[in-house]
Amino acid sequence: MMEAIFSVRAVELLCSRLCHDLIGPVGAINNGVELIEEGDGGEAMGEALDLVADSARTAARRLALFRLALGTGAGGGVLPIPGTREALEGWFAGGRIQFVWRPALVVPPPGLLKLALLSALIAEEALPRGGTLTLMGDDAGLELVAAGTGCGLREEALRVLHGGVPEAELTPRGILMHASLVMARFYKLAFTPARDFMEGKLTISLGQEH
Numbered sequence: 001m002m003e004a005i006f007s008v009r010a011v012e013l014l015c016s017r018l019c020h021d022l023i024g025p026v027g028a029i030n031n032g033v034e035l036i037e038e039g040d041g042g043e044a045m046g047e048a049l050d051l052v053a054d055s056a057r058t059a060a061r062r063l064a065l066f067r068l069a070l071g072t073g074a075g076g077g078v079l080p081i082p083g084t085r086e087a088l089e090g091w092f093a094g095g096r097i098q099f100v101w102r103p104a105l106v107v108p109p110p111g112l113l114k115l116a117l118l119s120a121l122i123a124e125e126a127l128p129r130g131g132t133l134t135l136m137g138d139d140a141g142l143e144l145v146a147a148g149t150g151c152g153l154r155e156e157a158l159r160v161l162h163g164g165v166p167e168a169e170l171t172p173r174g175i176l177m178h179a180s181l182v183m184a185r186f187y188k189l190a191f192t193p194a195r196d197f198m199e200g201k202l203t204i205s206l207g208q209e210h
Contacts, residue, residue: 005182006179006182009167009168009170010167010170010178010179010182013172013175013178014070014175014179016172017172017175017176020172021062022059022062022063024058025055025056025062026055026059028051029051029055029056029059031051032049032051032052033048033052035048036049036052061090061091061093062091064083064087065088065090065121068083068084068087068114068117069117069118076110077110077111077187078107078108078109078110079108079113079117081108084116084117085101087117088101088117088120088135089101091120092124092133095130096127096129096130096131097124097127097131097133097148098132098133099120099133099134100132100133100135102135102136103135103136103137103138104138105138105139106138106139107139108139109139109187109189109208110187111183111184111186111188111189112139112142112187112189112206112207114183114187115180115183115187115189115191115206116135116144116206118176118179118180118183119180119191119206120135122153122177123144123146123202125153125154125157125176126151126152126153126154126202127146127148127151129148129149129150130148131146131147131148131149131151132146132147132148133145133146134147137207140208141190141205141206141207142205142206142207143205143206144203144204144206145201146201146202146203147199147202148200149200151195151200151201151202153193153195154173154174156171157173157176159174160174160177161177161181165178188208188209189206189207189209190206190207190208190209191205191206192204192205192206193205
C-alpha cells in the first residue's frame, strides 16, 4: 500500500517538473533583457519589452499554481476558492486548452482543491492537441472532464495509477500521477481517473472517501 509521504526521489522529480515549466518563460525574460541591453530603441525595444512582460506573467502564473498545489500554509490544505480559480485560469490562458470553471464551492474539504490543481496538470498532459477542460461539482466532490482529439493518459501515468511503477523507477512522465495518489491518500480523498472511449473524454473524479 502506498504511504502518504513523498520520497526523496519523488521530491527530486517534482522539482524537475517545476523547473521544466519555468525554464521557458524565465529564459525568454533573459533573452528580452539581452535585446534591451543591446538595442538602440525603436520598434525592437518595444518588442523586447513585450517579450519580457508576457514571459514574466507566464512565469508568475505557473509559480502561483505550483505554490498552491504543492506548498503549505496556515489553512491545513484548505485553499482559497478565488485563488484556485485564478491559478487555473491563468495557467491555461492563451493556450490550446480552454478551461471552464463551473463548481459551486462553499467550504471544500482539506486537500480537495490542491488535488484538483494537480489533476488539471494531469489532464493537460492528456490533451496533447488541445481541447477543453471543465471543472465542476461542489464541496462533496469535483470532476475534471477533459475532451479533445487524442485525449488519454500517458502510458507511464497509467502504469503509476495501477501501481506498476516502484518509486525508485519513477520518471518525469509519471510524477504528477504519483503526487496525486500520495496527496489523495494523505487527505483521505478519492482520486479516480477514468477514460470514456466512446466519447473520447477523460474524467478525473475527486471527493471524500466513504
